[in-house]
Amino acid sequence: MNTRPQDDGVRPVSNRIVEAEVETDVETDVEVDAEGDEPDGERPVAPANPDGFRLGGEPPRVMRLSRKALATLGLLASVGIGGALIYALQPQNHLPAENLYDTNSRNRADSVNGAPANYGDVPKLGPALPGDLGGPIVAAQRGGQNVPIPPIGAAPAAGQPDPRIAAAEQARERAAQERDSARTSRLFLAGETGTTDSRSATAVGPAPSASIPGADPALPSAPTATSSRRAFLDQRGNRSTESPERIMRLASPYVVQAGSVIPAALITGIRSDLPGQITAQVTQNVYDSPTGRILLIPQGSRLIGEYDSEVAAGQNRVLLAWDRLILPGGQSILLDRLPGADAAGMAGLEDQTNYHWGNMLKAALISTLLGAGTELISNGDSDLIRALRFGTQDTISQTGRQVVQRQLNVPPTLTVRPGFSLRIIVTRDLVLEPMPAGGTR
Structure with a gap:
């Protein structure tokens, strides 16, 4: 049996809310119609003021340059620079500079002032006079004596020599003396010693500096670049077209000939402040020069030498000289100061340079x-x-x-660190003995 709920006046909450909203809308419409604003249409809503909703301040305004102003300024600058360049490159009409030094009133030598002003004032020459007698004849004539002038080309008197022949003889003797003096002069014999110096001293006599006042005769004259070049040009070469030297036989099959290179490395370092000894060790085996198969200097051999501590300004290489080679078996040989070079073959070693x-x-x-x-x-x-x-x-x-x-x-300090690679240039043949073990390859 169906039972319907009785309407006891109690309604749901949702129904009451809807009715309240409808009543509110009706009252609003009635009020608008009563005022007479717009009874038939909807009233426009005014936009809200955004100032109330702004969270930050106004952004700063950016000032922009006018493109026209920039173009105008650039055009004016270009015109100004171009005009300045054109004005600077135009040739200027310079006025002739005033001569500050008067050349017309300069002092002249007495010989120039006493000379004739033109060729017309040149004194006329008299008759020709003989060369040797001309001076005495003119002097006698100026003194008031009447001296007859002998004709040129006339035969001399009997028993008197011909003055022209005598003058020619004197000229030849003078030239011979000048040649002998130049040949025996110390200027061209500065590099020669021994008998040449004694012979030149005997021929020439005392040194030229002895006749100069204030000069020290004990000090020799310093050779100049011109004198050394002249002496080199005056040296006489060997006129023989055949060399007197002959082929020399091989001294021994166990030889390291001149021109060979011994590679090594420094054991001790080098510092050029003081002179000292150095040692090095051979880093590669060295074989004989004729065949290249016999081991003569094994790897590990010791080298004894010294370096030059005299360093000039701007120098950056140390000069080496090797005196002795010690083989592993205790045998040794003198090397006669063989020069040392770097890996490229250049004389000396270059590592570090301190110029202070x-x-x-x-x-x-x-x-x-x-x-x-x-x-x-x-x-x-x-x-x-x-x-x-x-x-x-x-x-x-x-x-x-x-x-x-x-x-x-203070000269620069040159330093070569231990272990630096070097080469010993063999300048004289070294006769050695083959190594007993592993002596060939």
């Missing part, structure tokens, strides 16, 4: 500070204080210059 720039800069800084300190002189100082300061300034300046000069005279 730090010490030089320190010396220059000290000299500058000393000189600047002495320059601070007050105008109110007395004459005595000024004199003392000037004297101190000269002394300190001279001391600073000496300090800098001493550092400039």
Whole structure:
């Protein structure tokens, strides 16, 4: 049996909410119609003011340059630069410079002032005079004596020599003496010694410097570049077309001939501040020169030598010389100072170079500070204080210059580290003995 719920006046909550909304809409429509604004249509909603919803401030405004202004400025700058270039490249009409030195009033030599002004004023020459007698005849005529002029080409008197022949003989003798003096001069024999010096000293006599006042006769004249070149050109070459030397037989089959290279490496380092000895070790086997199969210098042999500590300014290579070779069995041979070279065959070794720039800069800084300190002189100082300061300034300046000069005279320090690869150039044949074990390859 179906039972319907009785309507006791209680409605659901959702129904009541819908009815309330409908009533509110009806009341709103009635109020709008009562006011008479827009009873038939909908009222437009005004836009909300965005200032109330803004969270931050206004962004900064960006100032932009005008393209027209930039183009105008660029055009004006280009025109100005172009005009300046055109003006600078145009040739300028320079006025002739005024001569500050008057050449017309310059001093002239007395010989020029006393000379004739033109060819018309040149004195006429008289008759020709003989060469040797011309001077005495003219002197006698100026003294008022009447000396007859002998005709040129006339035969001399009996028993008198012909003056022309005598003059020619004197000229030949003079030329021969000049040649002998030039041949025996010390200027061209500066490099020769022994009998040549004694012969030249006997022929020429005392040295030229002995006749010069103030010269020291004990010091020889320094050779110049011109004299050395002239001496080289005056040297006489060998006129023989055949060499006197002949083929020499091989001294021994166990020989390392000249021109061979012994590779080695340094055991001790090199520093050019002081002279010293060096040792090296052969790094590769060296075989005989005729066949190249017999082992003569095995790997591990020791080399004894020395290096040159005399280093010039700007030098960066150390000169080596090897004196002795010690084989593994205890045998040794003198090497007669064989030269050392690097791996490329260039003389000497180059590794590290210290030019002492730090010490030089320190010396220059000290000299500058000393000189600047002495320059601070007050105008109110007395004459005595000024004199003392000037004297101190000269002394300190001279001391600073000496300090800098001493550092400039310090030669660079050359350093070659141990293990540096090198080569020994054989300049004379080395006769050795084959190694007993593993002596051939």
